[in-house]
Amino acid sequence: MASEPSEPRRVTLWSRWWVRWSTCLVALALVAFGVFWLVFARDLPSVDKLKAYQPPLPTNVRAGDGAPIYSYARERRVQLAFAEYPPLLVRAFLAAEDKTFFEHHGVDFPGLAGAVIDYARKFGTGQRAKGGSTITQQVAKNLLIGNEYSPTRKVREALLAYKIEQTLTKQQIIELYLNQIFLGRNAYGVEAASHAYFDKELDELTLGQLAYLAILPKGPANYDPFRSTRRALDRRNYVLREMVRNGFVTQAQASAAAAEPIGAIARRTPKFERVGGYFVEEVRRRLIDRFGESADDGPNSVYAGGLWVRTSLDRKVQADAAEALRNGLLRFDSGRGWSGPLRHLDLEGDNWLAPLLNTNIQLDYSDWRAGIAIAREGDAWRLGFADGSTGTLPRSAAQMPQRGTGTPGFAAIRAGDILAVAPSGGAFALRSIPRVSGGMVVQEPASGRILAMQGGFDASVQSFNRATQANRQPGSTIKPIVYSAALEHGMTPASIIVDGPFCVYQGARLGQKCFRNFGNSRGAGPHTMRWGIEQSRNLMTVRAAAQTGMGNVVRLMKAMQIGDYAPYLAYALGAGETTVEKMVNAYGVLANQGRWHDPSLIDFVQDRGGQVIWPENWRACDGCNAPDWNGQAMPRPAPRGRQVLDAMSAYQMVHITEGVIQRGTATQLRDLNRPIFGKTGTNSGPTDVWFIGGTPQMVAGLYLGYDSPRSLGGYAQGGTVAVPIFKEWAQKAYAGLPALPFRAPPGIRMVRIDRASGRPVYGTWPTMDDPRPAVIWEAFKPQSEARRARRTAPTAAPSAAPTAAATRAAGSDSDFLQKQGGIY
Numbered sequence: 126m127a128s129e130p131s132e133p134r135r136v137t138l139w140s141r142w143w144v145r146w147s148t149c150l151v152a153l154a155l156v157a158f159g160v161f162w163l164v165f166a167r168d169l170p171s172v173d174k175l176k177a178y179q180p181p182l183p184t185n186v187r188a189g190d191g192a193p194i195y196s197y198a199r200e201r202r203v204q205l206a207f208a209e210y211p212p213l214l215v216r217a218f219l220a221a222e223d224k225t226f227f228e229h230h231g232v233d234f235p236g237l238a239g240a241v242i243d244y245a246r247k248f249g250t251g252q253r254a255k256g257g258s259t260i261t262q263q264v265a266k267n268l269l270i271g272n273e274y275s276p277t278r279k280v281r282e283a284l285l286a287y288k289i290e291q292t293l294t295k296q297q298i299i300e301l302y303l304n305q306i307f308l309g310r311n312a313y314g315v316e317a318a319s320h321a322y323f324d325k326e327l328d329e330l331t332l333g334q335l336a337y338l339a340i341l342p343k344g345p346a347n348y349d350p351f352r353s354t355r356r357a358l359d360r361r362n363y364v365l366r367e368m369v370r371n372g373f374v375t376q377a378q379a380s381a382a383a384a385e386p387i388g389a390i391a392r393r394t395p396k397f398e399r400v401g402g403y404f405v406e407e408v409r410r411r412l413i414d415r416f417g418e419s420a421d422d423g424p425n426s427v428y429a430g431g432l433w434v435r436t437s438l439d440r441k442v443q444a445d446a447a448e449a450l451r452n453g454l455l456r457f458d459s460g461r462g463w464s465g466p467l468r469h470l471d472l473e474g475d476n477w478l479a480p481l482l483n484t485n486i487q488l489d490y491s492d493w494r495a496g497i498a499i500a501r502e503g504d505a506w507r508l509g510f511a512d513g514s515t516g517t518l519p520r521s522a523a524q525m526p527q528r529g530t531g532t533p534g535f536a537a538i539r540a541g542d543i544l545a546v547a548p549s550g551g552a553f554a555l556r557s558i559p560r561v562s563g564g565m566v567v568q569e570p571a572s573g574r575i576l577a578m579q580g581g582f583d584a585s586v587q588s589f590n591r592a593t594q595a596n597r598q599p600g601s602t603i604k605p606i607v608y609s610a611a612l613e614h615g616m617t618p619a620s621i622i623v624d625g626p627f628c629v630y631q632g633a634r635l636g637q638k639c640f641r642n643f644g645n646s647r648g649a650g651p652h653t654m655r656w657g658i659e660q661s662r663n664l665m666t667v668r669a670a671a672q673t674g675m676g677n678v679v680r681l682m683k684a685m686q687i688g689d690y691a692p693y694l695a696y697a698l699g700a701g702e703t704t705v706e707k708m709v710n711a712y713g714v715l716a717n718q719g720r721w722h723d724p725s726l727i728d729f730v731q732d733r734g735g736q737v738i739w740p741e742n743w744r745a746c747d748g749c750n751a752p753d754w755n756g757q758a759m760p761r762p763a764p765r766g767r768q769v770l771d772a773m774s775a776y777q778m779v780h781i782t783e784g785v786i787q788r789g790t791a792t793q794l795r796d797l798n799r800p801i802f803g804k805t806g807t808n809s810g811p812t813d814v815w816f817i818g819g820t821p822q823m824v825a826g827l828y829l830g831y832d833s834p835r836s837l838g839g840y841a842q843g844g845t846v847a848v849p850i851f852k853e854w855a856q857k858a859y860a861g862l863p864a865l866p867f868r869a870p871p872g873i874r875m876v877r878i879d880r881a882s883g884r885p886v887y888g889t890w891p892t893m894d895d896p897r898p899a900v901i902w903e904a905f906k907p908q909s910e911a912r913r914a915r916r917t918a919p920t921a922a923p924s925a926a927p928t929a930a931a932t933r934a935a936g937s938d939s940d941f942l943q944k945q946g947g948i949y
Contacts, residue, residue: 182430183199187434187435190439203317211327225259229261231288232259262286306342323390332374334388403592404436404577404578405436406584412432413427430732434731443576456849465527467545467586472499493545496543499540500540505517518553535555561829561830562587563830565825570717573765579592591705599703599808600807602804613774617906618905619903626664656880658785661804663698666697667694667697679691699808716775716819719775721767722766776904791816793844797855806828807842811838812835813829818851825854875902875904876905877903880898
């Protein structure tokens, strides 16, 4: 029986070996890609962020005239566009960092392979392999990934570099790089580095200096121009050779550049940042309160937002105020011995420069310098300074006894002490920073703009700002505010107040309180309000406050933002604490006819794009700076501020306190020969002495006292210690300014009165050249002056007064005032 034919064998695709192998390879590739994505590509940052990337920029601060005065920077950087970079600078960086930058697509594969081999060779040795990164990879690392040292980061960096090249142009990438790269000395970006190393603009640098900047990304500390000069020169010359090899410069140009020294300057603070230490620090505090400190606080932060700040600082007025206050502190402190070192540092070996620079102590008084005691060499100490130079302090120039011990300063000095010294005969002499301190503020009363602020002897040594942060008792400088409240409630400058014993019952717990005058004087009997202010009589002040009502007095103090006090009579004598800034602003209200302005240090703030972001709703005054009249109405900025005191009351108080200068407690200022109002102050102890006053153009105030309040000595008074400081400032600050009188507001009546009794006088005229005339002009509100019953001629005219014929010829009081040119 024949067998049946067998069924043909089925051949499937999977049975073919090449199909199975291909499928396995595809699966492995997919698995590998998945692993690769999970390890390297997952969570890669978006490259789109680079399109809108804004590097952290410092906040630049300018004075009222637009001059730069400070820069708040944790990363000093000046942002430039690609077109603003000198072409040779770009070529120098390409020669040093990435010769094929304009040819590759983000990764230099030969360089990357070399880096991988170097990493494998050095693995486990603790040594760091060479980078092999292109400029694009460095941008990816610096801006998006971070600086972790690992192969994973390197692969992620390469992937991201490829994506960056697809998104940005080469010019945009190099611009990001040159603006962002750290180059040492707290300089980020090449423009900031140009100033940090050479104090020049980029376009002023030589080829050799451009090449030096190009070597710094490899490690700024490795190529320090002073500590590693040879190494820096070798690397710089290598960059010059690479520039020749790549056709960027000629051999002759490179040879000439290689023959140059590096030419770097010593590390130092920019010159313009030595202006207004306390002022700019107060500006910084207020900006941080408003905009935040770092990038996490918003796009307009102080240390990253790139703000442009126009302040109210007047550089000349600031310099005059700083010098006057410092001189006054030194005068008061002289003869008390050496106050000791500014700070002490623990030195390691001969490394003294970096620790000294880190303290940021930089005295700017006269020719004083801050130097660190390095070592004692016989009868002299070797000193080091922030610019890297050294000097000597001989024993003979440091014999000032240390305060409280009597030990000569030379023997008390220890290595690591930072000292105040001044040049003396080829060496240096020891100086002493005063322990007594104080604060001073100068303000423009018409606007509230603060023109100057000095909060102590030196901001780099004593950062506490006594002008705004020290709460002190203002003493008698509060009296014009007390009497202003009295004028608001019915009194006049000619009101009679008894200068005599005054006691009040304060309840069963506190009992009877009796007030007294300075020096325990029992009183001089009835006198005018004017006399009481000019002579600073405490008993008259508390009596006037009691008659006015302390509730009314403290309400005015609160309205002027001096302080929020309880209605106790002691506050009428300056027992409440306040600051110099607040008191000066209150006196500015008096000079500004009762109109209040917030005391301001900042005129306006612009963001990095130039848009004004503060004050809110700020508007430019169109036409205010026009070179000539355009035929239109004068531009008038919108009025600011608010009325907190009647204009006539304010003027009356200014007019009264002009008498403090003429015949009161501040007669030292009389020879300034201009209308000045003001008031001295001396509180209990005395622990603080004050003076506040000024002219229609500027009002200034200051106090002097110890930070931990203690007696200044019984001889210290506002008129003998504070007034000379004000006078030294005023002689310089007012020089060249017109002697403007204070303008009386509408409604004020100028009446001739007897200065002693306050009664109206007729038939004679005040004398202009006598500071203590029997007859004066007094300012009254309508219907408040005493009325005359009849008109009679005086029996005898003062010798300096005009004759009767002259009086008749003079006409009205107004005519006479116009002819005489004013009241005094």
